[in-house]
Amino acid sequence: MYNLLIGGAAGQGVDTTAAILEHWIKQSGCEVFTVRDLMSRIRGGHNFSCIRFGAQVPCCHSEKLDGIIALNAETVSIHRDHLRDGGFILCDSAVETDDDFVIKLDMAAIAKKLGNARVASSVAIGAALKLFGVPMSTEQADSVFRKSVKAEYVDINVQAVQAGYHAVPQKFEHAGGNASDHMLISGNQALALGALTAGVKFYSAYPMSPSTSIMEYLSLKSAETGIVVEQAEDEIGAINMAVGASFAGARAMTGTSGGGFSLKVEALGLAGMAEIPLVVVDVQRPGPVTGFPTRTEQSDLKFVISASQGEFPRMVIALRNHEDAFYQTIRAFNMAEKYQIPVILLSDQYLADSTAAIPMLDSRKIALYEPEEGPAGEDYARYRFTESGISPRKFPGTRDGFVAADTDEHDEYGHIVEDSETRIRMMKKRMGKLALLEQEILEPELLGEQSPDVLLLGWGSLYGPLEEAVELLNQKGEKRYSALVFGDVWPLPQKLLKQLASSAKYIIHVEQNYTGQLASLIAEVTGIKTDAGILKYDGRQLSGEEIADRIVKEGF
Amino acid sequence: MGGHKFDTYETAWCPGCGNFSILNSLQKTLGELKKDPHDVLIVGGIGQAAKTPQYISANSFCGLHGRAVPPAVAAKIVNPNLTVIINSGDGDSYGEGGNHFIHNIRRNVDIAHFIHDNQVYGLTKGQASPTADEGAVNDVQVDGNNNIPFNPVLMAIASGAGFVARSFSGKPQHLEEMMKRAILFKGYAMVDILQPCVSFNKVNTFAWYNKRVYELDDTHDAGNRLAAMERAMEFGDRIPIGILYEKEQPTYHEKHPSLKDGQVLVAERNNPALIDKYMQEMV
Structure with a gap:
């Protein structure tokens, strides 16, 4: 198994370079796991991505490096100590370093000669492929760049890759593997794809790292799937919109990070009290408050379990890896709908932003929960006491009775009450769902x-x-x-x-x-x-x- | 439960409250518009006015204080066949819910927003609301309210609302006309309904409003935004009621590529073939 780091300043194309390389390496058959270490800024600073790849599945990142692509001198000084003996540091000739493992290449000059200084990183891509023994053909280069750059820049990038490839000798044997037909997917993409599979029809959110790419992916697919992705005015609006959409009968989700979740908590109670299905995603980052916006932590567990005043049933599922993110998101929608509760998905920046090569996911593996049809007749009661404690749902617009939602304590019809007897029965009805959930939970x-x-x-x-x-x-x-x-x-x-x-x-x-x-x-x-x-x-x-x-x- | 007419239930409002008249007007207006109560969703936040959905036989959503607008617009977004009406107070709509008020004007979802505006927080016993007069005294603002009163109609016109009206609970016929026009208007429509609070507002009483309000006539050009803003700034010895501004503009649904043909997203699923295609894109 090999581990390649690509480092540089924000704006130098670290992420794009890594995305092209990981894709190429996976196409050659290797299993891939890539982590992204980004700073919360648009230009400057130090960003890096690490692509770990081989015939075996890399289940996480590693500190030990076989190769470094240094887009600037800082990358060399920061990461040099993690390089194994026999590894390499690939950098431009202009980078001042006399390290024994350095392979200097006139990337800037080659790029300039080809006619565009910005393709220097493609020269590095070509060289890295060769060093790791990854095959490169013109057709393949052409197809890779057709996916990642504008049509007019395809040829020049292909030439740059070829130039880089031929400028260095092969250093390592190809790592092998059978993953060429695997999907390369990020944690947030897997979650978003799971939501689409589950039938999400309404997603409302306020942009917040590291959750935003869920909204981006769903937006990308909204026209074709006909779903609504709404950027709300604030986090509170976002969750209250999702609750309203779900009340009206659409499968709905909202997503954020811990700070946004803090703002959403009152409406989490609304979903609990009014028994409205809702999936809420918290992609955790280090807190408190702004913390480290683009980094990882698992510090919202106790918060989300108890968030919002009073007592109501909820379910919290932590996502463990990319496959899990997909399947558990589908399950979250099912559980939310079956028990009419909020279900919280806990992810984090590490999973959200990392990409992994995984076998094709199965969009039909988990059957979507099909609720029973609500009762006929005008005397519909949204909060009808039943044996199971779950009241059949209907949606506004039904010809049979009226549908109510109420955050006050209420009777079966959703009307405000203050008597002790109804309060006790309603509390037992809602809290009784916890015992039902205990039958459903999955062992670790x-x-x-x-x-x-x-x-x-x-x-x-x-x-x-x-x-x-x-x-x-x-x-x-x-x-x-x-x-x-x-x-x-x-x-x-x-x-x-x-x-x-x-x-x-x-x-x-x-x-x-x-x-x-x-x-x-x-x-x-x-x-x-x-x-x-x-x-x-x-x-x-x-x-x-x-x-x-x-x-x-x-x-x- | 009611059949095909809009019944009302016993309320928890104070005798003489302006809410009775507003509820009655709402019920009459919906009847006159021949709406089937099953297709009507009344939404409120929390407060005295926000109890309105409890007292009328239709679908109802009583959510969180200040948060009536987001669930209302979302319900309408996923089911355009619903007639969605918000009845909530001035504290709920302009105070706690100020941000949703501003930005849902911009979203322009086809709903009607009726704000029961009595210048006080009734349910919490009389504190100053955003529209309270400067100097208004109560248990919290003991030396009088120091804040400049919020002008909701001016704010709405400035923010781009297509329908901005004002009415008075003491003039039910006028109120019903405004409600009707707002419900029929295509897009976000707000009516700021002046309303006395018999328990906590001893200054802005029925008589106080009744003496000051006057109905806008043909001399007011409701299609002229600047003229509308000028009228919207009139609040004192004389208070204009009527449609201050009205201009149709593309609604949220009309502008949305997935919704412009009347799509209903209720109980819908996504096509599994598309999911499989998206997975192939990642290979």
């Missing part, structure tokens, strides 16, 4: 040994890093390690956890936050206490290697 996934000595606990996007960490730790052969990675986090599944916790010698929580929020939730719900925590809250995701190193260092 166990990675590694079936009966571990050391049990790691994690959730969400640490799935990939934990998978690699457990593999590395078990290779040492001293103890048996495994990781239990939660997707459904509320209601909290307890069976597998209790079973493993009773026999494991040590339980260690691994989380991207300061306080160990999952560990705290587990302690609260099950009484199980962890022995130690591996925590990170600098906005950078733990890698599998880093988790394994820290576990060993702490003596576990």
